[in-house]
Amino acid sequence: MGELRLMKGNEVLAEAAIRCGCDGYFGYPITPQSEVMETLMELQPWETTGMVVLQAESEVASINMVYGAAATGKKVMTSSSSPGVSLMMEGISYIAGAELPCLVVNVQRGGPGLGTIQPSQADYNQAVKGGGHGDYRLITLAPASVQEMHDFVDLAFNLAFKYRNPAMILTDGALGQMMEKVELADFKPRWTREEIQEISGSWATTGKTASRERNVVTSLEMDPGKMEQNNLRFQEKFKAIQENEVRYETFMCEDAEYVLVAFGTSSRICQKAIELGRAKGIKVGLLRPITLWPFPSEVIASMTCRVKGFLSVEMSAGQMVDDVKLAVFNSGCTVPVEYFGRMGGILPSPNEVIEALESKLINR
Protein backbone atom coordinates (compact mmCIF):
# COMPACT_ATOMS: atom_id res chain seq x y z
CA MET A 1 0.00 0.00 0.00
CA GLY A 2 1.27 3.44 -0.89
CA GLU A 3 1.69 6.32 1.47
CA LEU A 4 -1.63 7.54 2.92
CA ARG A 5 -2.29 11.22 3.48
CA LEU A 6 -5.10 13.65 4.08
CA MET A 7 -4.84 16.17 1.27
CA LYS A 8 -6.68 18.83 -0.69
CA GLY A 9 -7.48 18.05 -4.32
CA ASN A 10 -5.32 20.92 -5.54
CA GLU A 11 -2.37 19.83 -3.39
CA VAL A 12 -2.61 16.28 -4.61
CA LEU A 13 -2.44 17.41 -8.25
CA ALA A 14 0.99 18.85 -7.45
CA GLU A 15 2.10 15.80 -5.49
CA ALA A 16 0.90 13.43 -8.21
CA ALA A 17 2.70 15.43 -10.89
CA ILE A 18 6.02 15.12 -9.10
CA ARG A 19 5.47 11.44 -8.38
CA CYS A 20 4.58 10.51 -11.96
CA GLY A 21 7.81 11.95 -13.32
CA CYS A 22 6.48 15.22 -14.69
CA ASP A 23 9.21 17.40 -16.24
CA GLY A 24 7.59 20.78 -15.87
CA TYR A 25 4.68 22.84 -14.63
CA PHE A 26 3.89 26.31 -15.97
CA GLY A 27 1.02 28.23 -14.43
CA TYR A 28 -0.56 31.47 -13.38
CA PRO A 29 -2.43 32.03 -10.11
CA ILE A 30 -6.21 31.91 -10.14
CA THR A 31 -8.75 30.94 -7.50
CA PRO A 32 -9.80 28.20 -6.75
CA GLN A 33 -6.67 26.32 -7.88
CA SER A 34 -3.70 28.46 -6.79
CA GLU A 35 -2.67 25.74 -4.30
CA VAL A 36 -1.41 23.64 -7.22
CA MET A 37 1.50 25.98 -7.96
CA GLU A 38 1.87 26.98 -4.30
CA THR A 39 2.30 23.34 -3.34
CA LEU A 40 4.84 22.81 -6.11
CA MET A 41 6.83 25.88 -5.05
CA GLU A 42 6.78 24.60 -1.47
CA LEU A 43 7.89 21.10 -2.45
CA GLN A 44 10.69 22.41 -4.75
CA PRO A 45 10.80 19.36 -7.03
CA TRP A 46 13.66 20.91 -9.03
CA GLU A 47 15.84 19.98 -6.07
CA THR A 48 14.70 16.34 -6.07
CA THR A 49 13.30 14.99 -9.33
CA GLY A 50 14.49 17.89 -11.47
CA MET A 51 10.96 18.97 -12.38
CA VAL A 52 10.78 22.61 -13.48
CA VAL A 53 8.13 24.86 -11.93
CA LEU A 54 7.63 28.34 -13.33
CA GLN A 55 5.09 31.08 -12.67
CA ALA A 56 4.26 32.59 -16.05
CA GLU A 57 3.08 36.14 -16.74
CA SER A 58 -0.33 34.93 -17.93
CA GLU A 59 -2.26 31.82 -18.84
CA VAL A 60 -1.51 32.68 -22.46
CA ALA A 61 2.20 32.40 -21.70
CA SER A 62 1.90 29.29 -19.52
CA ILE A 63 0.12 27.23 -22.19
CA ASN A 64 2.73 28.31 -24.73
CA MET A 65 5.52 27.32 -22.36
CA VAL A 66 3.78 23.96 -22.21
CA TYR A 67 3.80 23.91 -26.03
CA GLY A 68 7.54 24.57 -26.17
CA ALA A 69 8.49 22.01 -23.56
CA ALA A 70 6.03 19.37 -24.82
CA ALA A 71 7.46 19.74 -28.30
CA THR A 72 10.82 18.56 -26.94
CA GLY A 73 9.19 15.33 -25.73
CA LYS A 74 8.91 16.43 -22.09
CA LYS A 75 6.02 15.53 -19.82
CA VAL A 76 4.61 18.94 -18.92
CA MET A 77 1.41 20.43 -17.58
CA THR A 78 -0.45 23.53 -16.54
CA SER A 79 -3.48 24.15 -14.38
CA SER A 80 -5.96 26.96 -14.15
CA SER A 81 -9.59 27.76 -13.55
CA SER A 82 -12.29 28.69 -16.03
CA PRO A 83 -11.36 32.29 -17.04
CA GLY A 84 -7.72 31.25 -17.28
CA VAL A 85 -8.55 28.18 -19.33
CA SER A 86 -10.47 30.39 -21.77
CA LEU A 87 -7.23 32.33 -22.25
CA MET A 88 -5.41 29.07 -22.96
CA MET A 89 -7.72 28.01 -25.74
CA GLU A 90 -5.53 29.47 -28.48
CA GLY A 91 -2.54 27.53 -27.21
CA ILE A 92 -4.54 24.33 -26.72
CA SER A 93 -5.72 24.50 -30.33
CA TYR A 94 -2.10 24.89 -31.50
CA ILE A 95 -1.04 21.99 -29.24
CA ALA A 96 -3.78 19.80 -30.71
CA GLY A 97 -2.87 20.93 -34.24
CA ALA A 98 0.81 20.19 -33.67
CA GLU A 99 -0.13 16.85 -32.03
CA LEU A 100 1.66 17.46 -28.76
CA PRO A 101 1.00 15.52 -25.58
CA CYS A 102 0.40 17.54 -22.42
CA LEU A 103 -1.91 17.89 -19.44
CA VAL A 104 -4.19 20.85 -18.75
CA VAL A 105 -6.15 20.89 -15.50
CA ASN A 106 -9.29 23.02 -15.24
CA VAL A 107 -10.49 23.48 -11.66
CA GLN A 108 -13.75 25.03 -12.76
CA ARG A 109 -15.49 28.03 -11.21
CA GLY A 110 -18.79 29.63 -12.13
CA GLY A 111 -19.06 31.84 -15.21
CA PRO A 112 -19.52 33.42 -17.62
CA GLY A 113 -16.92 36.17 -17.42
CA LEU A 114 -15.21 36.62 -14.11
CA GLY A 115 -18.26 34.88 -12.64
CA THR A 116 -17.61 33.47 -9.21
CA ILE A 117 -14.87 31.55 -7.45
CA GLN A 118 -17.34 28.87 -6.35
CA PRO A 119 -17.41 25.45 -8.05
CA SER A 120 -19.10 24.87 -11.38
CA GLN A 121 -19.21 22.46 -14.31
CA ALA A 122 -20.12 25.04 -16.90
CA ASP A 123 -16.95 24.49 -18.97
CA TYR A 124 -18.14 21.03 -20.02
CA ASN A 125 -18.87 22.05 -23.60
CA GLN A 126 -15.59 23.95 -23.88
CA ALA A 127 -13.67 20.87 -22.75
CA VAL A 128 -15.44 18.11 -24.66
CA LYS A 129 -16.01 19.96 -27.92
CA GLY A 130 -12.42 21.15 -28.17
CA GLY A 131 -12.81 24.72 -26.99
CA GLY A 132 -10.50 26.53 -29.36
CA HIS A 133 -10.70 26.88 -33.13
CA GLY A 134 -10.57 23.96 -35.51
CA ASP A 135 -11.62 20.31 -35.43
CA TYR A 136 -9.94 18.73 -32.45
CA ARG A 137 -10.79 17.00 -29.22
CA LEU A 138 -9.31 16.92 -25.75
CA ILE A 139 -9.12 13.63 -23.87
CA THR A 140 -11.18 14.81 -20.90
CA LEU A 141 -11.05 13.09 -17.51
CA ALA A 142 -13.47 13.97 -14.72
CA PRO A 143 -12.32 12.94 -11.25
CA ALA A 144 -14.89 12.58 -8.48
CA SER A 145 -12.57 12.26 -5.48
CA VAL A 146 -9.22 13.51 -4.26
CA GLN A 147 -7.92 10.00 -4.98
CA GLU A 148 -8.94 10.33 -8.60
CA MET A 149 -7.42 13.83 -8.77
CA HIS A 150 -4.20 12.00 -7.91
CA ASP A 151 -4.65 8.98 -10.15
CA PHE A 152 -5.75 10.89 -13.24
CA VAL A 153 -2.56 12.94 -13.48
CA ASP A 154 -0.55 9.86 -14.44
CA LEU A 155 -3.44 8.47 -16.50
CA ALA A 156 -3.81 11.74 -18.40
CA PHE A 157 -0.11 11.82 -19.27
CA ASN A 158 -0.24 8.19 -20.40
CA LEU A 159 -3.19 8.86 -22.69
CA ALA A 160 -1.71 12.12 -23.95
CA PHE A 161 1.51 10.39 -25.00
CA LYS A 162 -0.26 7.31 -26.32
CA TYR A 163 -2.22 9.45 -28.78
CA ARG A 164 -0.01 12.57 -29.04
CA ASN A 165 -2.95 14.70 -28.00
CA PRO A 166 -3.59 17.15 -25.17
CA ALA A 167 -5.47 15.71 -22.19
CA MET A 168 -7.55 17.66 -19.72
CA ILE A 169 -8.55 16.95 -16.17
CA LEU A 170 -11.90 18.73 -15.82
CA THR A 171 -12.62 19.18 -12.16
CA ASP A 172 -14.06 21.96 -10.02
CA GLY A 173 -13.43 24.17 -7.03
CA ALA A 174 -15.19 21.79 -4.65
CA LEU A 175 -12.85 18.90 -5.50
CA GLY A 176 -9.89 21.24 -5.58
CA GLN A 177 -10.54 22.54 -2.09
CA MET A 178 -11.90 19.32 -0.56
CA MET A 179 -9.68 17.29 1.78
CA GLU A 180 -9.82 13.50 1.63
CA LYS A 181 -7.68 10.52 2.34
CA VAL A 182 -5.48 9.66 -0.60
CA GLU A 183 -3.08 6.85 -1.33
CA LEU A 184 -0.06 8.29 -3.08
CA ALA A 185 1.76 6.49 -5.87
CA ASP A 186 5.43 5.67 -5.56
CA PHE A 187 7.84 8.05 -7.26
CA LYS A 188 8.50 7.28 -10.91
CA PRO A 189 11.74 8.73 -12.28
CA ARG A 190 11.51 11.34 -15.02
CA TRP A 191 12.24 10.03 -18.48
CA THR A 192 15.89 9.93 -19.42
CA ARG A 193 17.20 11.44 -22.64
CA GLU A 194 17.27 7.92 -24.11
CA GLU A 195 13.69 7.22 -23.08
CA ILE A 196 12.49 10.49 -24.61
CA GLN A 197 14.34 9.54 -27.77
CA GLU A 198 12.61 6.17 -27.78
CA ILE A 199 9.13 7.55 -27.04
CA SER A 200 9.10 10.81 -29.00
CA GLY A 201 12.32 10.90 -31.02
CA SER A 202 10.51 10.64 -34.35
CA TRP A 203 8.84 14.03 -33.94
CA ALA A 204 10.23 15.92 -30.92
CA THR A 205 12.67 18.81 -31.29
CA THR A 206 15.52 17.26 -29.35
CA GLY A 207 18.21 18.71 -31.59
CA LYS A 208 18.85 17.67 -35.19
CA THR A 209 21.48 15.00 -35.52
CA ALA A 210 23.21 13.65 -38.60
CA SER A 211 21.20 10.43 -38.30
CA ARG A 212 17.80 12.01 -38.94
CA GLU A 213 15.94 14.73 -40.80
CA ARG A 214 15.15 17.89 -38.89
CA ASN A 215 12.02 17.75 -36.74
CA VAL A 216 9.61 20.64 -37.19
CA VAL A 217 6.72 21.03 -34.78
CA THR A 218 4.01 23.11 -36.41
CA SER A 219 0.26 23.23 -36.89
CA LEU A 220 0.64 25.12 -40.18
CA GLU A 221 0.11 23.58 -43.60
CA MET A 222 -0.52 25.94 -46.50
CA ASP A 223 -1.54 23.21 -48.95
CA PRO A 224 -5.27 22.60 -48.37
CA GLY A 225 -4.99 19.05 -49.69
CA LYS A 226 -2.32 18.23 -47.13
CA MET A 227 -4.20 20.09 -44.43
CA GLU A 228 -7.25 17.98 -45.10
CA GLN A 229 -5.08 14.87 -44.86
CA ASN A 230 -3.81 16.13 -41.50
CA ASN A 231 -7.38 16.58 -40.34
CA LEU A 232 -8.35 13.12 -41.55
CA ARG A 233 -5.42 11.72 -39.58
CA PHE A 234 -6.61 13.60 -36.47
CA GLN A 235 -10.10 12.22 -36.95
CA GLU A 236 -8.73 8.67 -37.22
CA LYS A 237 -6.93 9.24 -33.95
CA PHE A 238 -10.08 10.57 -32.28
CA LYS A 239 -11.98 7.54 -33.52
CA ALA A 240 -9.38 5.24 -31.98
CA ILE A 241 -9.64 7.14 -28.69
CA GLN A 242 -13.43 6.77 -28.77
CA GLU A 243 -13.10 3.05 -29.39
CA ASN A 244 -10.47 2.36 -26.76
CA GLU A 245 -10.55 4.88 -23.97
CA VAL A 246 -14.12 5.28 -22.70
CA ARG A 247 -14.20 5.10 -18.93
CA TYR A 248 -17.23 5.24 -16.67
CA GLU A 249 -18.65 3.89 -13.44
CA THR A 250 -22.17 2.70 -12.66
CA PHE A 251 -23.81 2.71 -9.23
CA MET A 252 -26.99 0.74 -8.50
CA CYS A 253 -27.89 0.59 -12.18
CA GLU A 254 -28.66 -3.17 -12.28
CA ASP A 255 -32.36 -2.81 -11.46
CA ALA A 256 -32.64 0.92 -12.11
CA GLU A 257 -35.72 2.32 -13.82
CA TYR A 258 -34.24 5.80 -13.76
CA VAL A 259 -30.61 6.67 -14.30
CA LEU A 260 -28.95 9.82 -13.12
CA VAL A 261 -26.03 10.86 -15.31
CA ALA A 262 -23.50 13.01 -13.48
CA PHE A 263 -19.74 13.51 -13.26
CA GLY A 264 -17.32 14.90 -10.70
CA THR A 265 -18.82 16.73 -7.74
CA SER A 266 -22.40 16.38 -8.96
CA SER A 267 -21.96 12.59 -9.21
CA ARG A 268 -21.18 12.49 -5.49
CA ILE A 269 -24.30 14.50 -4.75
CA CYS A 270 -26.20 11.98 -6.87
CA GLN A 271 -24.92 9.06 -4.79
CA LYS A 272 -26.61 10.59 -1.75
CA ALA A 273 -29.68 11.38 -3.84
CA ILE A 274 -29.88 7.71 -4.85
CA GLU A 275 -29.89 6.69 -1.16
CA LEU A 276 -32.78 9.09 -0.57
CA GLY A 277 -34.59 7.91 -3.69
CA ARG A 278 -34.15 4.22 -2.88
CA ALA A 279 -35.48 4.88 0.64
CA LYS A 280 -38.61 6.24 -1.04
CA GLY A 281 -38.84 3.12 -3.21
CA ILE A 282 -37.58 4.71 -6.44
CA LYS A 283 -35.36 2.38 -8.43
CA VAL A 284 -32.70 4.89 -9.36
CA GLY A 285 -29.05 4.40 -10.31
CA LEU A 286 -26.10 6.51 -11.41
CA LEU A 287 -23.97 6.51 -14.50
CA ARG A 288 -20.79 8.49 -13.90
CA PRO A 289 -18.80 9.28 -17.02
CA ILE A 290 -15.12 9.31 -16.09
CA THR A 291 -14.04 10.26 -19.59
CA LEU A 292 -16.28 13.13 -20.67
CA TRP A 293 -14.65 12.85 -24.06
CA PRO A 294 -14.74 10.17 -25.25
CA PHE A 295 -18.27 10.12 -23.83
CA PRO A 296 -19.72 6.77 -22.70
CA SER A 297 -22.48 6.92 -25.31
CA GLU A 298 -22.62 3.18 -25.85
CA VAL A 299 -23.29 2.34 -22.22
CA ILE A 300 -26.12 4.87 -22.20
CA ALA A 301 -27.45 3.37 -25.42
CA SER A 302 -27.27 -0.11 -23.90
CA MET A 303 -29.40 1.03 -20.94
CA THR A 304 -31.92 2.97 -22.97
CA CYS A 305 -34.27 0.12 -23.85
CA ARG A 306 -34.62 -1.05 -20.24
CA VAL A 307 -34.97 2.21 -18.30
CA LYS A 308 -37.77 4.77 -18.07
CA GLY A 309 -35.61 7.84 -18.32
CA PHE A 310 -32.35 9.66 -17.72
CA LEU A 311 -31.77 12.74 -15.62
CA SER A 312 -28.54 14.62 -16.32
CA VAL A 313 -27.50 16.33 -13.10
CA GLU A 314 -25.05 19.15 -13.68
CA MET A 315 -23.56 22.26 -12.12
CA SER A 316 -24.37 24.14 -15.31
CA ALA A 317 -27.39 25.16 -17.36
CA GLY A 318 -27.47 21.72 -18.98
CA GLN A 319 -24.55 20.93 -21.24
CA MET A 320 -23.86 17.21 -20.86
CA VAL A 321 -27.57 16.55 -21.26
CA ASP A 322 -27.12 17.10 -25.01
CA ASP A 323 -24.62 14.25 -25.16
CA VAL A 324 -27.00 12.02 -23.18
CA LYS A 325 -29.79 12.86 -25.62
CA LEU A 326 -27.54 12.09 -28.56
CA ALA A 327 -26.62 8.70 -27.07
CA VAL A 328 -30.29 7.91 -26.47
CA PHE A 329 -31.20 9.06 -29.98
CA ASN A 330 -28.59 6.74 -31.46
CA SER A 331 -29.79 3.76 -29.37
CA GLY A 332 -33.01 3.28 -31.34
CA CYS A 333 -35.20 3.29 -28.21
CA THR A 334 -36.99 6.42 -27.08
CA VAL A 335 -36.97 7.43 -23.43
CA PRO A 336 -37.16 10.89 -21.92
CA VAL A 337 -33.93 12.68 -21.08
CA GLU A 338 -34.18 15.56 -18.65
CA TYR A 339 -31.76 17.94 -17.00
CA PHE A 340 -31.51 19.30 -13.50
CA GLY A 341 -28.79 21.56 -12.24
CA ARG A 342 -27.73 24.64 -10.38
CA MET A 343 -25.48 27.39 -11.65
CA GLY A 344 -23.21 30.20 -10.62
CA GLY A 345 -21.36 28.26 -7.95
CA ILE A 346 -24.40 26.74 -6.24
CA LEU A 347 -24.33 22.97 -5.72
CA PRO A 348 -27.54 20.98 -6.24
CA SER A 349 -28.71 19.26 -3.04
CA PRO A 350 -29.60 15.54 -2.98
CA ASN A 351 -33.19 16.42 -2.09
CA GLU A 352 -33.46 18.77 -5.06
CA VAL A 353 -32.17 16.01 -7.34
CA ILE A 354 -34.85 13.56 -6.17
CA GLU A 355 -37.54 16.24 -6.41
CA ALA A 356 -36.43 16.98 -9.97
CA LEU A 357 -36.45 13.26 -10.79
CA GLU A 358 -39.98 12.97 -9.50
CA SER A 359 -41.34 16.08 -11.18
CA LYS A 360 -39.53 15.80 -14.50
CA LEU A 361 -39.56 12.04 -15.08
CA ILE A 362 -41.59 9.93 -12.64
CA ASN A 363 -44.71 12.11 -12.39
CA ARG A 364 -44.46 13.73 -15.79
Next chain:
Amino acid sequence: MDIKDIIKPENLVYDKSKLQIDTIMHYCPGCTHGVVHKILAEVIDEMGIQERTIGVSPVGCAVFAYNYIDIDWQQAAHGRAPAVATGIARTNPDKIVFTYQGDGDLASIGAAEILHACNRGENMVVIFINNAIYGMTGGQMAPTTLLGQRTSTSPGGRNVELNGHPLKITEMIAMLPGVHYVTRQSAHTASTVRKCKKAIRKAFENVMAKKGTSFIEVVSTCNSGWKMTPVGANTWMEENMFPVYVPGELKDNDKQVPSEKN
Protein backbone atom coordinates in the same frame (compact mmCIF):
# COMPACT_ATOMS: atom_id res chain seq x y z
CA MET B 1 39.62 26.51 -69.12
CA ASP B 2 36.92 24.25 -67.71
CA ILE B 3 34.84 25.43 -64.78
CA LYS B 4 36.10 22.45 -62.76
CA ASP B 5 39.62 23.83 -63.05
CA ILE B 6 38.45 27.05 -61.41
CA ILE B 7 36.28 25.62 -58.63
CA LYS B 8 38.95 24.17 -56.38
CA PRO B 9 39.30 24.41 -52.62
CA GLU B 10 42.27 26.73 -52.92
CA ASN B 11 40.25 29.15 -55.03
CA LEU B 12 37.22 29.11 -52.76
CA VAL B 13 36.38 32.54 -51.39
CA TYR B 14 32.77 31.90 -50.44
CA ASP B 15 30.68 28.83 -49.72
CA LYS B 16 27.07 28.41 -48.79
CA SER B 17 26.58 27.08 -45.27
CA LYS B 18 25.66 23.41 -45.26
CA LEU B 19 22.76 24.29 -42.93
CA GLN B 20 21.09 26.42 -45.63
CA ILE B 21 18.40 24.30 -47.21
CA ASP B 22 17.78 24.55 -50.93
CA THR B 23 14.14 25.49 -50.90
CA ILE B 24 11.97 27.65 -53.09
CA MET B 25 12.41 31.19 -51.77
CA HIS B 26 9.07 32.49 -50.54
CA TYR B 27 10.40 35.86 -49.48
CA CYS B 28 10.09 38.76 -51.93
CA PRO B 29 13.21 39.88 -53.81
CA GLY B 30 14.80 42.62 -51.71
CA CYS B 31 13.48 41.30 -48.39
CA THR B 32 15.84 41.31 -45.40
CA HIS B 33 14.69 37.92 -44.06
CA GLY B 34 16.75 35.96 -46.58
CA VAL B 35 19.96 37.71 -45.54
CA VAL B 36 19.31 37.19 -41.82
CA HIS B 37 18.41 33.53 -42.42
CA LYS B 38 21.73 33.10 -44.21
CA ILE B 39 23.61 34.74 -41.34
CA LEU B 40 21.85 32.52 -38.80
CA ALA B 41 22.64 29.36 -40.75
CA GLU B 42 26.29 30.42 -41.02
CA VAL B 43 26.62 31.22 -37.33
CA ILE B 44 25.02 27.95 -36.18
CA ASP B 45 27.15 26.04 -38.67
CA GLU B 46 30.41 27.81 -37.81
CA MET B 47 29.82 27.36 -34.08
CA GLY B 48 29.08 23.66 -34.63
CA ILE B 49 25.86 23.81 -32.59
CA GLN B 50 23.39 22.34 -35.06
CA GLU B 51 22.55 19.44 -32.71
CA ARG B 52 21.98 21.73 -29.76
CA THR B 53 20.00 24.52 -31.40
CA ILE B 54 16.21 24.79 -31.45
CA GLY B 55 14.63 27.65 -33.37
CA VAL B 56 11.19 29.10 -32.75
CA SER B 57 9.52 30.68 -35.75
CA PRO B 58 6.79 33.31 -35.46
CA VAL B 59 3.58 34.13 -37.24
CA GLY B 60 4.24 36.44 -40.14
CA CYS B 61 6.44 36.13 -43.22
CA ALA B 62 9.09 34.29 -41.20
CA VAL B 63 6.66 31.56 -40.14
CA PHE B 64 8.45 29.46 -42.76
CA ALA B 65 11.93 30.07 -41.35
CA TYR B 66 11.96 26.34 -40.64
CA ASN B 67 12.12 25.63 -44.35
CA TYR B 68 15.50 27.36 -44.69
CA ILE B 69 17.79 26.26 -41.85
CA ASP B 70 18.55 22.61 -41.16
CA ILE B 71 17.93 22.46 -37.42
CA ASP B 72 14.97 21.40 -35.25
CA TRP B 73 12.25 24.03 -35.21
CA GLN B 74 9.02 24.85 -33.46
CA GLN B 75 6.39 27.13 -34.90
CA ALA B 76 4.74 29.35 -32.28
CA ALA B 77 1.36 31.05 -32.11
CA HIS B 78 1.35 34.76 -32.97
CA GLY B 79 3.54 36.62 -30.48
CA ARG B 80 4.07 33.62 -28.21
CA ALA B 81 7.54 32.59 -29.39
CA PRO B 82 9.26 33.87 -26.21
CA ALA B 83 6.91 31.78 -24.04
CA VAL B 84 7.48 28.75 -26.26
CA ALA B 85 11.24 29.34 -26.08
CA THR B 86 10.96 29.65 -22.29
CA GLY B 87 9.33 26.23 -22.14
CA ILE B 88 12.11 24.74 -24.27
CA ALA B 89 14.98 26.46 -22.46
CA ARG B 90 13.73 25.72 -18.95
CA THR B 91 13.21 22.03 -19.52
CA ASN B 92 16.26 21.65 -21.79
CA PRO B 93 19.04 23.73 -20.25
CA ASP B 94 21.60 22.02 -22.51
CA LYS B 95 19.91 23.40 -25.64
CA ILE B 96 20.51 26.72 -27.39
CA VAL B 97 17.18 28.35 -28.11
CA PHE B 98 16.39 31.33 -30.29
CA THR B 99 13.21 33.06 -31.39
CA TYR B 100 12.90 34.78 -34.73
CA GLN B 101 10.13 37.38 -34.71
CA GLY B 102 8.83 40.31 -36.69
CA ASP B 103 7.59 43.63 -35.38
CA GLY B 104 3.91 42.73 -35.35
CA ASP B 105 4.62 39.45 -33.62
CA LEU B 106 7.11 40.76 -31.06
CA ALA B 107 6.06 44.35 -30.41
CA SER B 108 2.28 44.15 -30.79
CA ILE B 109 0.49 40.90 -30.06
CA GLY B 110 3.49 39.41 -28.25
CA ALA B 111 4.53 42.48 -26.25
CA ALA B 112 3.73 40.81 -22.93
CA GLU B 113 5.54 37.59 -23.76
CA ILE B 114 8.75 39.27 -24.95
CA LEU B 115 8.90 41.69 -22.01
CA HIS B 116 8.42 38.99 -19.40
CA ALA B 117 10.71 36.45 -21.04
CA CYS B 118 13.43 39.13 -21.21
CA ASN B 119 12.66 40.29 -17.68
CA ARG B 120 13.18 36.74 -16.43
CA GLY B 121 16.44 36.75 -18.37
CA GLU B 122 15.54 33.57 -20.22
CA ASN B 123 18.68 32.07 -21.65
CA MET B 124 17.86 32.62 -25.29
CA VAL B 125 18.59 34.64 -28.39
CA VAL B 126 15.89 36.91 -29.80
CA ILE B 127 16.17 37.97 -33.43
CA PHE B 128 13.77 40.87 -33.99
CA ILE B 129 13.14 41.84 -37.59
CA ASN B 130 11.72 45.38 -37.60
CA ASN B 131 10.45 46.48 -41.00
CA ALA B 132 7.70 48.72 -39.63
CA ILE B 133 4.91 46.87 -41.39
CA TYR B 134 2.89 43.64 -41.44
CA GLY B 135 4.30 41.89 -44.48
CA MET B 136 2.45 38.56 -44.49
CA THR B 137 -1.04 40.01 -44.27
CA GLY B 138 -0.36 42.57 -46.96
CA GLY B 139 1.15 45.74 -45.59
CA GLN B 140 -0.87 46.87 -42.58
CA MET B 141 0.34 49.29 -39.90
CA ALA B 142 2.67 47.79 -37.30
CA PRO B 143 3.50 49.09 -33.81
CA THR B 144 6.82 50.24 -35.25
CA THR B 145 5.33 52.00 -38.30
CA LEU B 146 6.78 55.51 -38.51
CA LEU B 147 4.71 58.65 -38.07
CA GLY B 148 3.34 59.63 -41.45
CA GLN B 149 4.17 56.23 -42.97
CA ARG B 150 1.44 55.03 -45.33
CA THR B 151 0.19 51.47 -44.93
CA SER B 152 -3.03 49.76 -45.94
CA THR B 153 -4.52 50.49 -42.51
CA SER B 154 -3.00 53.96 -42.25
CA PRO B 155 -3.57 55.11 -45.82
CA GLY B 156 -3.21 58.77 -44.87
CA GLY B 157 -0.02 58.04 -42.97
CA ARG B 158 0.38 57.04 -39.31
CA ASN B 159 -1.25 59.68 -37.17
CA VAL B 160 -0.33 60.21 -33.51
CA GLU B 161 -3.85 61.04 -32.39
CA LEU B 162 -5.30 57.94 -33.97
CA ASN B 163 -2.46 55.44 -33.71
CA GLY B 164 0.00 56.65 -31.11
CA HIS B 165 3.75 56.70 -31.55
CA PRO B 166 6.09 54.09 -33.04
CA LEU B 167 6.98 51.67 -30.24
CA LYS B 168 10.69 51.57 -29.47
CA ILE B 169 10.46 48.21 -27.79
CA THR B 170 14.17 47.52 -28.07
CA GLU B 171 14.88 50.49 -25.80
CA MET B 172 12.36 49.06 -23.33
CA ILE B 173 14.02 45.63 -23.48
CA ALA B 174 17.44 47.20 -22.84
CA MET B 175 16.15 48.57 -19.52
CA LEU B 176 15.43 45.10 -18.15
CA PRO B 177 18.07 43.78 -15.76
CA GLY B 178 17.72 40.19 -16.96
CA VAL B 179 18.81 41.09 -20.46
CA HIS B 180 22.51 40.70 -21.13
CA TYR B 181 22.99 42.09 -24.60
CA VAL B 182 20.85 44.38 -26.76
CA THR B 183 21.91 45.67 -30.12
CA ARG B 184 20.28 47.23 -33.16
CA GLN B 185 21.69 46.21 -36.52
CA SER B 186 20.79 46.29 -40.19
CA ALA B 187 21.75 43.95 -43.02
CA HIS B 188 21.50 46.01 -46.20
CA THR B 189 25.15 46.49 -47.16
CA ALA B 190 28.20 44.23 -47.10
CA SER B 191 29.60 45.94 -44.03
CA THR B 192 26.30 45.91 -42.09
CA VAL B 193 25.83 42.23 -42.93
CA ARG B 194 29.27 41.52 -41.44
CA LYS B 195 28.48 43.55 -38.33
CA CYS B 196 25.09 41.91 -37.98
CA LYS B 197 26.67 38.46 -38.22
CA LYS B 198 29.17 39.38 -35.54
CA ALA B 199 26.34 40.49 -33.26
CA ILE B 200 24.32 37.33 -33.87
CA ARG B 201 27.37 35.19 -33.19
CA LYS B 202 28.00 37.06 -29.96
CA ALA B 203 24.36 36.49 -28.94
CA PHE B 204 24.66 32.74 -29.49
CA GLU B 205 27.95 32.68 -27.57
CA ASN B 206 26.22 34.49 -24.71
CA VAL B 207 23.53 31.85 -24.58
CA MET B 208 26.13 29.07 -24.67
CA ALA B 209 27.75 30.76 -21.68
CA LYS B 210 24.31 31.02 -20.01
CA LYS B 211 24.44 34.79 -19.69
CA GLY B 212 20.68 35.35 -20.10
CA THR B 213 18.78 37.01 -22.90
CA SER B 214 20.55 38.45 -25.94
CA PHE B 215 18.32 40.61 -28.13
CA ILE B 216 19.15 41.67 -31.67
CA GLU B 217 16.93 44.04 -33.59
CA VAL B 218 17.59 44.07 -37.30
CA VAL B 219 16.13 47.21 -38.87
CA SER B 220 14.81 45.78 -42.11
CA THR B 221 13.06 46.60 -45.34
CA CYS B 222 9.80 45.36 -46.75
CA ASN B 223 9.96 46.82 -50.22
CA SER B 224 6.77 45.02 -51.27
CA GLY B 225 4.81 46.35 -48.31
CA TRP B 226 6.43 49.76 -48.63
CA LYS B 227 5.69 49.74 -52.39
CA MET B 228 9.30 50.53 -53.32
CA THR B 229 12.14 49.00 -55.27
CA PRO B 230 14.65 47.03 -53.18
CA VAL B 231 17.24 49.79 -53.65
CA GLY B 232 14.68 52.50 -52.95
CA ALA B 233 13.63 50.67 -49.79
CA ASN B 234 17.23 50.58 -48.54
CA THR B 235 17.57 54.30 -49.08
CA TRP B 236 14.22 54.98 -47.43
CA MET B 237 15.28 52.84 -44.45
CA GLU B 238 18.52 54.77 -44.01
CA GLU B 239 16.78 58.14 -44.32
CA ASN B 240 13.63 57.44 -42.32
CA MET B 241 14.04 54.35 -40.11
CA PHE B 242 17.59 54.96 -38.82
CA PRO B 243 16.80 58.37 -37.24
CA VAL B 244 14.03 56.69 -35.17
CA TYR B 245 15.59 53.23 -34.76
CA VAL B 246 19.20 54.25 -34.38
CA PRO B 247 21.60 51.40 -35.13
CA GLY B 248 24.16 50.56 -32.47
CA GLU B 249 24.68 48.82 -29.19
CA LEU B 250 22.07 49.53 -26.52
CA LYS B 251 23.43 47.28 -23.81
CA ASP B 252 26.28 44.86 -23.26
CA ASN B 253 26.81 43.60 -19.74
CA ASP B 254 30.19 42.18 -20.77
CA LYS B 255 31.48 45.71 -21.21
CA GLN B 256 30.21 47.08 -17.92
CA VAL B 257 32.07 46.94 -14.66
CA PRO B 258 30.11 44.80 -12.20
CA SER B 259 28.89 47.76 -10.13
CA GLU B 260 27.27 49.31 -13.18
CA LYS B 261 25.39 46.15 -14.10
CA ASN B 262 21.69 46.60 -13.70
